[in-house]
Amino acid sequence: MWAVLLSVGCVLGAGITLGAWVLWERRRRRLWSDVRQVVDAIVSGRIERSRTRYTGFDRMFTGSLLEMAEAVHGKLHELRQERDVLNHVLENLTTGVVLIGHEGRVQLVNEAAEHMFLRPRAQWLGREHWAVLRPYRIGGEIARALREGVPWQGTLQLRENLVVEARLIPLPADREPLPGDNPYDALLLCTDVSEWRRLERMRSEFVANVSHELKTPIAAIRGFAETLLDEEVDTDTRRAFLRTIYEESTRMANLVSDLLQLSKLEFEGHAVHPRAVALRDAVHGAIERVAGEARRHQIEIETRGCDDIVVWADPDRLLQVLLNLLTNAVHYTPDGGRVIVWCEPFVDHVKVHVQDTGIGIPPEDQARVFERFYRVDRARSRSSGGTGLGLAIVKHIVQAHGGEVGVHSEMGRGSDFWFTLARLETGSAEVHGGASVPQTKG
Secondary structure, eight states: OHHHHHHHHHHHHHHHHHHHHHHHHHHHHHHHHHHHHHHHHHHHTOOOOOOOOOOHHHHHHHHHHHHHHHHHHHHHHHHHHHHHHHHHHHHHOSSEEEEEOTTSBEEEEOHHHHHHHTOOGGGTTTSBHHHHOSSTHHHHHHHHHHHHOOOEEEEEEEETTEEEEEEEEEEEOSSOOOTTOOSEEEEEEEEEOHHHHHHHHHHHHHHHHHHHHHHHHHHHHHHHHHHHHHSOOOHHHHHHHHHHHHHHHHHHHHHHHHHHHHHHHHHOTTOOOOEEEEHHHHHHHHHHHHHHHHHHTTOEEEEESOTTOEEEEOHHHHHHHHHHHHHHHHHTSOTTOEEEEEEEEOSSEEEEEEEEOSSOOOHHHHTTTTSTTOOSSHHHHHHTTOOSOHHHHHHHHHHHTTOOEEEEEETTTEEEEEEEEEEESSOOOOOOTTOOOOOOOO
């Protein structure tokens, strides 16, 4: 009897123990399954707080795990936002950025670098730096920066019209280097300095040109003045010397005046005061001012198609443009020639031509005639009292009005200088006869 009871008790105890173990194992598996789901959610970034179904220690454990997951999710969200901001900044930089890893392969490149080196991003990433970066001499500097951590800065001529200032910055690699590995990454920054170089070259040329233009009259004035001071000369010679001194000083004064005008137009190009102007009146006003010079050289001046056209322009500046172009046309047209001012109307603008039958301009010089101090025939320009700034001033005045300038010329057949202005449908205004417009000889 006791043996039977003992056997039954053992069987019952074993069954209870087995059932408890099964329940515990099932709960444990469910707990670790939930833990795995939370960990997978952390990895994938899909963290959502859910109601816990545990009690006691398991509840504390799962609650802490979910809190940690939420904290990780929050940090990941912040990191993604920072990454998006950095990517936006990087892609909108005008500076080209290229990141080369310690193994020598390109890891990152922005849009500016793509345009500078004319290579799409797909051909950059994962490739050796020497295979994608030109010129090749920068490859040696990158290898040195990766190997020794030596920075570098220099100028690269990528194309004929593109110069960049390159800066190479070594960065400590984000891992312990293995034997034979480079201990540094390298960040290459490229800034386009083409426009700066062009402006610097223009500044240097401008200073050289001004010095050259002033050198001749100053030398003439000094030489004649020394002769008058040191020697006894007759009245006629003295008068001739004084006339030369006067003419050269006038030339310098004209040069300074033109330089001041050009400087004002360049820095205050918006400071024009346009209004409705009858183009015919402006053309006739300019022709009256050069009529005497034209008659002396038997040059005929005609106008065509400028009646009933009203433009939006500053009257004084428009008169100055016409005077400069007409003066040049008269000076460069042989005696007995002809100058025609004609207007070509369009829907919203008019194209004004000043055409002559003069000596013409070589094709290679036509693109440069509007540059400061550029002369096709220097000797003739100097003899006429020109400063070499007239066409540059014309260009700046027209551009300040939102127009364009240009020239078409054939050697021996004459030149056609043109500019455009906005055209108005109604309203007109006369150029005031009392307006004082400085005449610049180009």
